[in-house]
Amino acid sequence: MSFFKSEDPRFDRYVLGNAPVKQLATGFDWVEGPVWFGDAGCLLFSDIPNNRIMRWTPGSGITTYRAPSNYANGHTRDLQGRLISCEHGGRRVTRTEHDGSITIIADSFNGKPLNSPNDVIVKSDGSIWFSDPHYGIMSNYEGYEAEPENPCAVYRFTPETGRLEIAIDDMNCPNGLAFSPDESLLYVADTGRMYSSDPTHIKVYDCDGANQVSNGRVFHKVDPGKADGFRIDTDGNVWTSAADGVHCIAPDGTRLGRIFVPELVSNLCFGGRAKHELFITASTSIYKITLNRQGMQRP
Ligand code: MG
Numbered sequence: 001m002s003f004f005k006s007e008d009p010r011f012d013r014y015v016l017g018n019a020p021v022k023q024l025a026t027g028f029d030w031v032e033g034p035v036w037f038g039d040a041g042c043l044l045f046s047d048i049p050n051n052r053i054m055r056w057t058p059g060s061g062i063t064t065y066r067a068p069s070n071y072a073n074g075h076t077r078d079l080q081g082r083l084i085s086c087e088h089g090g091r092r093v094t095r096t097e098h099d100g101s102i103t104i105i106a107d108s109f110n111g112k113p114l115n116s117p118n119d120v121i122v123k124s125d126g127s128i129w130f131s132d133p134h135y136g137i138m139s140n141y142e143g144y145e146a147e148p149e150n151p152c153a154v155y156r157f158t159p160e161t162g163r164l165e166i167a168i169d170d171m172n173c174p175n176g177l178a179f180s181p182d183e184s185l186l187y188v189a190d191t192g193r194m195y196s197s198d199p200t201h202i203k204v205y206d207c208d209g210a211n212q213v214s215n216g217r218v219f220h221k222v223d224p225g226k227a228d229g230f231r232i233d234t235d236g237n238v239w240t241s242a243a244d245g246v247h248c249i250a251p252d253g254t255r256l257g258r259i260f261v262p263e264l265v266s267n268l269c270f271g272g273r274a275k276h277e278l279f280i281t282a283s284t285s286i287y288k289i290t291l292n293r294q295g296m297q298r299p
Pocket of ligand 1: 032074118119175176228229267
């Protein structure tokens with residue numbers, strides 16, 4: 001059995017014929033938000049329903065990084081390497097300082113609480129971009145049930161000014177997000193409102209030098225399933241979650257190939273010595289596959 005399927009000759013040089021999709025750890029309920037810490041040599045990820053952030057270290061395995069985690073979901077690192085986290089339970093985005101203290105970056109807009117921040121990225125100018133769909137407050141499974149008071153939107157936070165602004169408000173429920181290598185394009189997954197038949201797809205927007213976002217259009221419709229989280233490699237390909245594993249989408253929107261994962265993939269990130277290892281969060285487990293490709297992740 002092959003771990004992947006090439007559907008375009010461009011995919012062939014991205015994969016290694018003898019590199020397995022390897023399960024690193026299992027026994028969680030729903031894992032999300034992987035982020036690689038090369039300096040600490042470990043992967044952090046959220047086990048959302050169990051209200052904890054876990055740490056996987058090669059050779060040592062699993063330990064708990066933070067519990068309770070306020071039902072944390074997506075994570076990334078800022079330009080100083082600090083952990084940036086989305087919290088369903090806290091309905092906020094936080095930064096973990098180098099001394100371990102936690103700073104609230106955003107928890108409200110227009111005087112009303114955010115919904116349930118889901119996924120977050122940091123641009124090379126230090127601005128923090130996050131999605132705020134309603135999933136984490138629709139039940140008590142991954143947070144605390146509550147009525148949404150703000151629209152499901154993508155926000156941009158500018159640390160220098162402390163300003164929080166809506167960057168995108170024309171999606172049903174934004175989820176994963178990533179910039180193209182030159183940051184002129186912003187990709188955002190729309191996974192649709194719960195209990196709806198909203199279309200689901202990855203959209204792409206132009207992002208100008210003043211961080212203004214425009215011209216949203218459908219980039220790719222993942223099939224089967226939908227894109228929750230994704231990351232970009234140095235060639236600008238989008239590696240996205242799908243119902244059967246991970247799909248690799250070229251910048252022109254063509255699917256180049258698929259990596260098959262035995263559980264439902266939520267998110268992924270690049271890491272390892274050369275940013276060539278793809279860490280995958282999928283239902284109850286985390287997996288890794290080594291690629292012949294490098295991710296855009298910074299640390
Ligand atoms: Mg997500």
